[in-house]
């Protein structure tokens with residue numbers, strides 16, 4: 001059985017799904033299955049039969065996804081950018097289930113995504129900006 | 140529809156082999172692709188068995204000696220090769236993550252029945268789930284792992300560092316095991332007859348690091364958790380990083396109160412011995428104790444627990460560190476947490 005990560009990247013050409021650690025530690029390969037974020041590097045492709053699979057290619061074209069990207073990019077939440085695709089997916093998933101997350105909830109929501117550059121603070125502020133913008137949008 | 144793909148001799152060489160269309164048909168725009176009934180038809184290095192119900196799963200388990208897999212988090216990491224390669228499973232995989240009965244969480248009288256393939260996120264969200272288990276799950280791993288990881292998997296892998304398992308010891312959980320024809324591990328052929336179930340206390344299921352009393356024809360079908368046994372609870376996980384599912388140490392205690400005295404108490408410590416440590420004898424010492432008796436007994440109890448543990452040095456921590464932390468957590472529990480509940484200040 002192949003990994004979902006490889007099927008998405010190689011067969012579907014969805015290269016926003018990144019491989020970092022390949023063992024469920026870093027979150028670079030995050031995707032959304034049935035509205036929930038998962039690591040595609042440790043998921044056999046067969047395990048998602050019949051599920052809705054979303055990658056960043058789709059998420060960034062949605063109104064909420066665009067606001068997540070803006071929130072991250074506007075306040076220094078993107079530095080080297082290595083974690084950004086997976087981080088964006090994880091934040092989008094968080095905001096689907098919790099439209100006004102507390103700082104603690106944001107930290108939990110991104111706890112599976114390693115960032116070596118920002119120290120996370122700028123990312124957390126970015127999520128807060130996105131949540132505010134979503135509220136204004138009535139999304 | 141069941142799919143029993145033949146094991147291909149195709150060595151696991153990093154997913155470069157051209158595969159049949161994968162089930163995840165993320166369309167060009169990455170939209171929500173649906174599997175639409177496609178089988179898990181990618182390349183396999185081991186057979187991928189996809190039973191549609193429990194009866195079929197048990198037959199396949201018996202016929203093929205297949206390894207059950209639901210969320211895949213632990214197994215994928217354990218069987219993983221070098222970076223960039225797919226896991227080289229050596230035995231057929233029995234994918235049970237979509238079997239309805241195994242995914243359900245229900246309340247029966249005074250207990251919660253958690254299907255073995257229910258994911259942590261669902262368990263934590265269920266209104267009847269005891270607070271200590273919710274907290275354990277919140278601290279267990281990042282959302283990516285909570286969304287696929289299962290309690291059944293945590294038990295089946297029998298890691299002494301399984302956080303959920305430690306809390307299940309403290310909650311007096313029982314594990315339901317099922318097989319067909321009642322041939323649960325007693326030789327002979329796995330049957331095609333009636334589904335036979337047995338319930339076993341969790342400490343009798345996990346017999347050592349990575350070792351369980353689950354028979355070769357059996358599957359974990361559910362975990363039963365008694366409700367109403369946690370008037371008070373205390374949980375601490377000591378680990379380097381939350382997203383990492385394995386902790387250096389886990390400590391779970393809960394119990395009932397009778398007025399200002401302890402009714403029943405259970406205390407479990409994980410990752411300080413070959414299996415989770417629990418002592419009925421020490422727990423009984425505390426039965427009926429009020430806060431003053433707890434104060435009198437605490438030294439004896441702390442020493443008792445420290446004698447029981449046998450922590451090892453491993454990549455996560457050293458044995459002397461674990462011993463020290465256990466002592467500190469026991470002190471926190473006996474000196475601060477318990478007296479707080481017994482004074483009624485909680």
Ligand code: FES
Nearest residue numbers: 020021022027041
């Ligand atoms: S590549 Fe999947 S978690 Fe790191």
Ligand code: FES
Nearest residue numbers: 079080115116117
């Ligand atoms: S921006 Fe560099 S790893 Fe996050």
